[in-house]
Amino acid sequence: MADKLRENPPQRDIAGYAAQEKANQAPEEISNQVRGHKANLNNITNTSEESKQNSEQKLKELGGEGAFFSKDQK
Incomplete structure (x- = not known):
């Protein structure tokens, strides 16, 4: 069995690993x-519109307001 693995090592599923890492x-x-993306959106003077649009998209992907975690809600 070990010889077979050396000859044909299993291939990594990179996309699968990335999804699993986020999960x-x-x-x-x-x-x-x-919290970081919300701070970026509220930074009036030092943040570009492109950066704010990126933060809005990331917030949606992360779950928006529902993504906040409180240790009291465990």
Whole structure:
């Protein structure tokens, strides 16, 4: 069996790993990302419109207001 694996190692599913990595993010990490994007949207002077549009899209992908995590809600 080991010889067979050396000859034909299993191929990594890169797209699958990326999806799994996001699925395994801790709620605190997602909440921190949401907080950063919301701060970007509220930064009037130092943020470009393109950056704000990107943050709006990321917020939607992360779950919007529902993506905030509170340790009280475990």
